[in-house]
Amino acid sequence: MNHSKARGLRAIAAMFDLARQAGRPAFLPFFPMGYPSPEASLDAIRTLAAAGADGFEIGVPFSDPLADGPTIQAATQIALEKGMTVPKVLASIKTLRAEGLTQPILLFSYVNPLLAYGIDELIAAANAAGVDGLIIPDLPPEEADLFAGACDEHGMALVFFLAPTSSDERVRLVVNQARGFIYVLSLTGVTGARRDLPPDLSDFLGRVRVQAGSTPLVLGFGISQPEHVRSIAPHVDGFIVGSALVKAAAAGTDSLHELALRLRHATYEES
Amino acid sequence: MTTPDPTIRVASTDVPDERGYFGPFGGRFVPETLVPALDELEAAYRAAMADPTFQAELAHLQHSYTGRPTPVSYAKRLSEHLGGAQIYLKREDLAHTGAHKINNALGQALLAKRMGKQRVIAETGAGQHGVASATAAALLGLDCHVYMGSVDMARQRPNVFRMKLLGAEVIPVESGSKTLKDAINESIRDWVTNVRDTFYLLGSALGPHPYPMMVRDFQSVIGIEARQQILDQAGRLPDLCIACVGGGSNAIGLFHAFRADEGVALLGVEAGGRGIDSGEHAARFADPTISRPGVLQGTRSYVMQNEDGQILNTHSISAGLDYASVGPEHAYLRQTERAGYTIATDDDALAAFRLLSELEGIIPALETAHAVAEVIKQAPKLPKEAMILVNLSGRGDKDLDTVIEALGFD
Ligand SMILES: Cc1ncc(COP(=O)(O)O)c(C=O)c1O
Numbered sequence: 001m002n003h004s005k006a007r008g009l010r011a012i013a014a015m016f017d018l019a020r021q022a023g024r025p026a027f028l029p030f031f032p033m034g035y036p037s038p039e040a041s042l043d044a045i046r047t048l049a050a051a052g053a054d055g056f057e058i059g060v061p062f063s064d065p066l067a068d069g070p071t072i073q074a075a076t077q078i079a080l081e082k083g084m085t086v087p088k089v090l091a092s093i094k095t096l097r098a099e100g101l102t103q104p105i106l107l108f109s110y111v112n113p114l115l116a117y118g119i120d121e122l123i124a125a126a127n128a129a130g131v132d133g134l135i136i137p138d139l140p141p142e143e144a145d146l147f148a149g150a151c152d153e154h155g156m157a158l159v160f161f162l163a164p165t166s167s168d169e170r171v172r173l174v175v176n177q178a179r180g181f182i183y184v185l186s187l188t189g190v191t192g193a194r195r196d197l198p199p200d201l202s203d204f205l206g207r208v209r210v211q212a213g214s215t216p217l218v219l220g221f222g223i224s225q226p227e228h229v230r231s232i233a234p235h236v237d238g239f240i241v242g243s244a245l246v247k248a249a250a251a252g253t254d255s256l257h258e259l260a261l262r263l264r265h266a267t268y269e270e271s
Numbered sequence: 272m273t274t275p276d277p278t279i280r281v282a283s284t285d286v287p288d289e290r291g292y293f294g295p296f297g298g299r300f301v302p303e304t305l306v307p308a309l310d311e312l313e314a315a316y317r318a319a320m321a322d323p324t325f326q327a328e329l330a331h332l333q334h335s336y337t338g339r340p341t342p343v344s345y346a347k348r349l350s351e352h353l354g355g356a357q358i359y360l361k362r363e364d365l366a367h368t369g370a371h372k373i374n375n376a377l378g379q380a381l382l383a384k385r386m387g388k389q390r391v392i393a394e395t396g397a398g399q400h401g402v403a404s405a406t407a408a409a410l411l412g413l414d415c416h417v418y419m420g421s422v423d424m425a426r427q428r429p430n431v432f433r434m435k436l437l438g439a440e441v442i443p444v445e446s447g448s449k450t451l452k453d454a455i456n457e458s459i460r461d462w463v464t465n466v467r468d469t470f471y472l473l474g475s476a477l478g479p480h481p482y483p484m485m486v487r488d489f490q491s492v493i494g495i496e497a498r499q500q501i502l503d504q505a506g507r508l509p510d511l512c513i514a515c516v517g518g519g520s521n522a523i524g525l526f527h528a529f530r531a532d533e534g535v536a537l538l539g540v541e542a543g544g545r546g547i548d549s550g551e552h553a554a555r556f557a558d559p560t561i562s563r564p565g566v567l568q569g570t571r572s573y574v575m576q577n578e579d580g581q582i583l584n585t586h587s588i589s590a591g592l593d594y595a596s597v598g599p600e601h602a603y604l605r606q607t608e609r610a611g612y613t614i615a616t617d618d619d620a621l622a623a624f625r626l627l628s629e630l631e632g633i634i635p636a637l638e639t640a641h642a643v644a645e646v647i648k649q650a651p652k653l654p655k656e657a658m659i660l661v662n663l664s665g666r667g668d669k670d671l672d673t674v675i676e677a678l679g680f681d
Contacts, residue, residue: 063581064568065456066302066463066568069460073446085579110566112574112576113579113581114580115564115565115580116565116576116579116580138300140302140303142290142306143298161304163303163304163307164304166306170306174303188466189304189463190460
């Protein structure tokens with residue numbers, strides 16, 4: 001219960017501290033709320049928590065997810081068909097918090113559903129529901145003013161991305177604007193499980209680390225297997241897995257649990 | 272034709288600002304991966320526009336390949352039939368490939384070449400931008416891949432064949448409503464993946480900065496020519512300029528040169544589909560119940576959406592106007608009341624399609640027919656001394672299947 005007050009940026013910092021003390025990166029699964037149904041997505045999140053997730057990236061469905069590959073496109077389409085909306089996502093998170101889920105939760109949403117809700121209203125409501133931060137894939141730091149003020153007011157994270165195409169100048173910009181952590185894209189492309197991660201990934205991560213210092217770096221896009229986790233663990237503070245888990249969930253709770261456990265346990269192993 | 276007055280270009284370049292904003296509209300809402308690519312594009316574009324060699328090469332191709340300047344035709348029989356204002360047609364249907372889209376496609380393809388990007392991708396709705404892109408790519412020796420919704424592929428079949436003949440790969444898009452919006456999503460996904468060696472040749476005054484500005488500038492040749500031509504032919508400027516508005520490229524291309532001319536009213540025509548009350552339309556400005564400012568595909572503008580910010584499916588008989596958002600500069604022109612916007616329904620457009628064919632011997636594109644439909648409404652209300660200039664954005668050959676079915680021709 002002593003965790004219940006430390007929300008937002010403080011909860012996220014505490015999550016990274018714990019993982020760091022254990023000498024491993026934090027495991028942040030992505031899951032789209034409403035897929036394959038509102039109830040089943042809550043179950044999936046409970047399953048991921050039981051498998052040792054350190055925090056969550058909860059997907060808000062959007063009709064035009066231009067940064068997503070086929071797996072998450074299809075899942076969010078189903079979530080929309082099942083009636084998932086921003087208010088329902090927040091209500092679901094409230095339910096999870098009431099059940100005692102304490103891990104940090106970040107909303108992953110495109111700009112437009114948040115704008116439609118009203119930015120200040122959304123951030124206040126999300127904060128009240130137990131959300132700790134926002135990840136907005138179509139919001140580069142140059143466009144973030146509208147969100148940044150309200151996030152700061154509520155002590156919430158606002159996560160920006162870095163891509164292999166980002167110049168050193170942009171790395172500096174994102175490091176300076178970082179609130180919570182930096183979402184580092186492992187590749188140029190959309191979300192989706194990949195067999196291999198790019199060979200020059202550690203060079204890119206090194207380039208980012210030089211400027212990021214102790215700002216946590218969380219790697220995402222493409223990660224699907226324990227081997228991926230082992231290879232990146234020395235370079236990052238956390239990692240995000242989305243499409244691979246969504247696919248596993250389609251095969252049932254057991255396969256979701258099993259994959260999540262394997263990804264989580266890979267964080268302990270030496271490479 | 273006399274040389275256009277170059278000061279016109281300069282007169283109205285106060286927007287966008289350096290961040291790509293037209294008042295509160297525009298901007299650059301894209302994944303981080305694309306921001307460096309957009310920076311690179313903007314820098315290359317500004318350098319090209321300041322480079323007399325690039326300008327000369329573009330002007331040469333516009334003249335020797337596209338066939339510019341396109342004429343302004345006085346529509347004598349249509350004017351007499353309507354019994355009011357005198358009607359002039361800016362004949363973009365006579366540009367090579369049959370629509371204004373070639374103006375932008377050639378400009379961007381030249382830029383791609385200059386930037387050393389061999390692989391070009393494009394989206395298309397009506398197929399006119401796809402054909403224009405495939406044409407420019409063939410001319411300049413670039414590899415061209417065009418994303419097109421499968422619904423649009425079915426209703427604009429001739430253009431699918433044209434693109435293939437021109438050596439482009441046409442990639443069907445099966446997601447969402449399978450129309451223009453979904454083709455843009457797929458193009459952005461391709462670009463985000465292949466960003467290092469790919470040029471995204473966007474077809475309308477849409478998307479993230481610098482596209483709305485760049486497309487406007489490449490299309491502004493329409494208005495720059497027309498303004499001078501009508502001065503030469505009629506001795507004065509028109510009272511009213513009319514153009515259809517899908518993403519808004521032909522309209523902004525016509526309007527841009529007239530912006531500082533206070534006596535010239537500017538009127539854009541959106542797709543009213545089956546009527547505003549039906550909810551089945553693409554009238555982003557006309558239906559506040561389902562259209563509000565929002566962010567779609569990289570830019571802030573009016574967006575047709577539900578309460579939860581989900582983008583709505585649109586309907587228009589013309590594939591080129593069937594889109595849930597509209598170029599940010601039009602939102603700005605409307606907000607500042609420099610331009611007005613109205614609608615024409617599917618039925619209005621079909622009637623105009625027939626009338627222009629019968630009275631002037633010009634079969635317009637269905638998109639263009641929306642602009643002509645507004646001329647039919649406006650001209651009778653105006654005195655005989657009044658002058659209307661309408662952008663005849665494209666020819667209608669691509670639409671014969673649709674029209675034959677809708678009108679029950681045999
Ligand atoms: C002939 C013609 N006119 C108009 C349009 C609409 O586009 P925009 O609003 O960008 O001019 C299209 C689009 O395909 C077209 O082919």
